[in-house]
Amino acid sequence: MTDFLPSPVAAGWERIAPDAAGFDAARLAEATAFAEGAESPWPMSLYYPDGRYVGIVEWNEKGPWSDIVGPVMPRGKPAGVIVRGGRIVAGWGETERVDMTFSVAKSYLAVLAGLAFDDGLIALDDPVGRTVDDPHFSGPRNGRITWRHLLTQASEWQGELFGKSDQVDHNRQIGPGADNSRKGDARDLKEPGTFYEYNDVRVNVLSYALLRRFGRALPEVLKERIMDPIGASDTWRWNGYSTSWVDVDGRRIQSVPGGAHWGGGIVISALDHARLGLLIQRGGRWGDRQLLSRTYLDAMLAPSATNPDYGFLWWLNRGQKRFPHATGESVFALGAGSNLIWIAPELDLVAVTRWMDQTKFDAFFQKVTAALA
Structure with missing residues (x-):
């Protein structure tokens, strides 16, 4: 089952009955x-209704940097798909609907x-400024920041972009339960590579540094190569952004x-x-093509020094601390709203959910794994 690959989207994905994929149909439903x-x-x-963007409310953001500078589109209803062995086992909602995906984009940046x-x-361990000649990557702090630091959100980069x-x-x-009462309050910065902070500017x-290295728009590279x-x-x-x-x-x-x-x-x-x-x-690997090297993927999905639940812009589940009912080798692309790509290699399973209450993720993982016969 693991060698099967879906046809290009124009031809449609092959579907498989739950029992043929090892699921109990009633429990999967x-x-x-x-x-x-x-x-x-x-x-x-x-x-x-008061005109505030949902993300600004979610993260208790205020002050001079909270302007919305990129397109926003209304969200859809919950949707998702479960894939096992490369075939679709189940789906719900509008799975072809194009929707915003928030921080799942970070995991795409890691692929780039x-x-x-x-x-x-x-x-990975070279200073970014060694190959990107730009004031953003120079000076006593930013000049020491490496690609690994940026990929693990431990850069402590300082500035404005x-x-x-x-x-x-x-x-x-x-x-769930995040306390952002002090979000936006300036703090003393640590040494690059020693402190994890989830920071969208960094x-x-x-992304900007990768654009400079490719010399091309990143969406063009992603489309062509992936x-x-x-x-x-x-x-x-x-x-x-209008400003980017x-x-x-x-x-x-x-x-x-x-x-x-x-x-x-x-x-x-x-x-x-x-x-x-x-x-x-x-x-x-996709068929007979190795699109990303195993060397890089192993690094991308390894626990980082400053956050063992985080690799290179992918979330991990070693020890099942983050999600007790997902497998220990599971990895996740997570975005607010909430959006999720769940990969469980031990189960040969990929699941995508859109617009699910983030407090319900682990219960969903429990129900899916319990449905495996």
């Missing part, structure tokens, strides 16, 4: 019904960094963000997310 009913509390427009690594454009200061996400917490710095080879649709797009146009060798190129904190980001379908998840589950 219960799991998908749960997912469809566990809807996000976010407003459909992604704006509250893998392409740059495999091409010899970056070395596209009108957003790194301070906007100082003291930020994420996930992720956008990584999305087209895995048979994804042509409906996805990656929106930047840069000059690269005399060409005007838009740098793209690693989420939708201030609008923009990747808008994509559940089915296309599932293809990316399947590529990662298959060790970067």
Whole structure:
């Protein structure tokens, strides 16, 4: 079963009956019904009646850096798909609907960094400024920041990019029960590589640095090197900010963000997310093509020094501390709203959920794993 690959989206994915894929059909139906009913509390427009963007409310953001500078589109209803052995076992909602995906985009950035690594454009422990000649990567602090630091959110980069200061996400917490009462309050910075902080400005710095190394718009690279080879649709797009146009060798190129904190980001379908998840589950290989090296993937999915639950912009579950009912080898691309790609290599399983209440994720994992006969 593990060698099967889906046809390009135009031909449609092959489906398999739950019992043929090793599931109890009734229990799997219960799991998908749960997912469809566990809807996000976010407003459909992604704006509250008083006009505030939902992300700004979610993270208790205020002050001079909170302007929405990228496109925002209304969200859909809960949707998702479960894939086992490369075939669709179950789906719910509008799985072809293109939707915002928030910080799942960070995991796509990690894939692009893998392409740059495999091409010899970056070395993980080199200072970014060694190959990116730019004031953002110079000086006594930023000049010592490596690609690994940026990929693990431990860079402690300091500055302003596209009108957003790194301070906007100082003291930020994420996930259920997060306390963001001090978010945006300036704190003393630590040495690069010694302190983890979930900081969207610093992720956008990584995206900008990768743009400079490729010398091309990152969505073009992703489409050519990843999305087209895995048979994804042509409906996805990656929106930047009105403020994120840069000059690269005399060409005007838009740098793209690693989420939708201030609008923009990747808008994509559940089915296309599932293809990316399947590529990662298959060790970067798609058929007879190795699209990402195992060397890079092993580094990407290894616990980082400053957060053992985090690799290179992918969430981990070693010891099942984060999600007790997902497998220990599970990895996740997570985005607010909430959006999820769940990869369970031990189960040969990929699942995508859109617009699920984030407090219900572990219950969903429990129901899916319990459905395996």
